Amino acid sequence: MRKVVDVLAGYYVAPRETLELLLSAIIARGHVLFNDPPGLGKTTLAKILAKALGLNFRRIQFTPDMLPSDVIGVNVWRPHEGRFEFIRGPVFTNILLADEINRAPPKTQAALLEAMEERQVTVDGVTYKLEEPFIVLATQNPVEFRGVYPLPEAELDRFLIQLSVGYPSPGEEAEILRRRISWRGDDPSIYVKPVTNREEIIQWMQYVEAVYVDEAIIQYIVRIAQALRTHPLNAYGPSPRGSIALMKISRALALLDGRNYVAPDDVKKAAVAALAHRIAPKEGDPRDLVREVLNKTPIPY
Template sequence: MNPRDVGALGQQVLDAVGTVVVGKRGPLELVLAGILAGGNVLLEDLPGLGKTLTARSFAQALGIGFRRLQFTPDLLPADVTGSFLYDQRSHDFTFRAGPIFTNLLLADEINRTPPKTQAALLEAMQEKQVSVEGTTYQLEPPFHVLATANPIEYEGTYPLPEAQLDRFLLKVSFGYPEPDEEWEVLRRRMARRREESELRPVVDGPTLLALQAALEDVVVEDSIGQYIVALAAGTRAHPQVLVGASPRGSLALLLLSRAWAALDGRDFVVPEDVKAVAIPALAHRITLRPEMWLRRVEPATVVAEVLNSTPAPVSGALPRYS
């Protein structure tokens, strides 16, 4: 596999998912870039805008295992990771794997479960493994978490801690469709004559792993890397920000920029790739000062200001690390 293969197959996956999720090519490209970069994606948007459908469609198009876990206030960590049960036949305890043992886990309404259960995902999202009662179990690659959250209804919810938000490679929102797009959704539903939609796999698990490995061949020139660092540092120095993006944020920006370039069929990153993914990669990683909520300042606005104030590089030199 090479980056051009990533671009060709990636567009085929997007075309397949686009037959079900109508008119959201840009957000779908961001979700796929997050998966190709090996990360986890937070889908934060209003109910009924296709978040669950997006996760299921990507699992079908990518040909990987899929499980959906509905997060509720009474969900326990063992309901996520699994637990040991006593087997009367063998007179011993055996491990029963939880729904996290899959390739693509949809953590539906992740902010509706207590922090203790939310934290059950931390090790899996970062280390690709699960520890239960002192025993560590490796998760079969590829493994990704697509979590959904409702940004307006806060009654009975538990906000995600900053440490867990930082584990998501990017945050994506879809927004309402245009009238023509919404009518197309209704038209396709009538044409299907059933509620469910099925997609044929475009790739499979081993092919997805090969696509992810091909991103290592996407080169990043030094000035581009320094531009990424400057953007992350700019969020820390912004007067409206209490806590800026960590080095994990700049690393996420690097990985997503490489994936975005590969989806465009290139084996090198340009400043426009960085700009395209900067807000999804950094906005959820910064904490604004408490008084900013009175002014209705959004983290995305802060990242946009940092983008506008940070000069982009124009160098065409080769990367020194290679």
């Protein structure tokens, strides 16, 4: 698994912790939401990740006039054969990049919900299973940008983590320019070679479920969630789904670090990404509120 992170770091300039969280979400069978302005290379990162993992990749560019059938597929009548034929949509893949998801109207956004949660889609009463693994990497522009629709809480809750790459530092931006010169093109994914395959990734997903979580770690996660729910500056806190998400990503981080048990540092490393998009502070950045609660919550052991 470390080889995958090394490949990502070799082509995409970002903090290594961000890349580790991204891969950990994949092996925890979770979907990832990127919340960043345009132009920060989120699409490039998704393509590099898919190629490094040896998985099928599809991209949807969401627009205000997009229909649900554009996402999941549609039945087409074949008059010469006297039957309907189901034409599969781009959701039938391993890694789906939902680009600028909050530019699509709510009805189209909702078309992804069943696929994300159940790994299946239903069209005209017929259910179609999606191939494992199925991971959605969605990007959204900040809500102050024009022409965007805020994602509903139900859909936000389906994302295991939310990541924000942010603008690069001067040194990082200079490195981006150097790499662009060496690539002689805008798409570095053409140089990426797979370092694993679908079968091995499914095996990693099974290993994550075997990572040991001590009772003290469980109580630590519960205290963090409870503190966020009762915080006076928070309108609402994470649901139990959020606590489960924090535990899942913590187990994946432990496995990525070569351990078969979760440590408190795994929880601290995962907390902001797993919980910040599940809360609604009355003011300020939700990530800062999660960090405040982490600093005040006693660490076990």
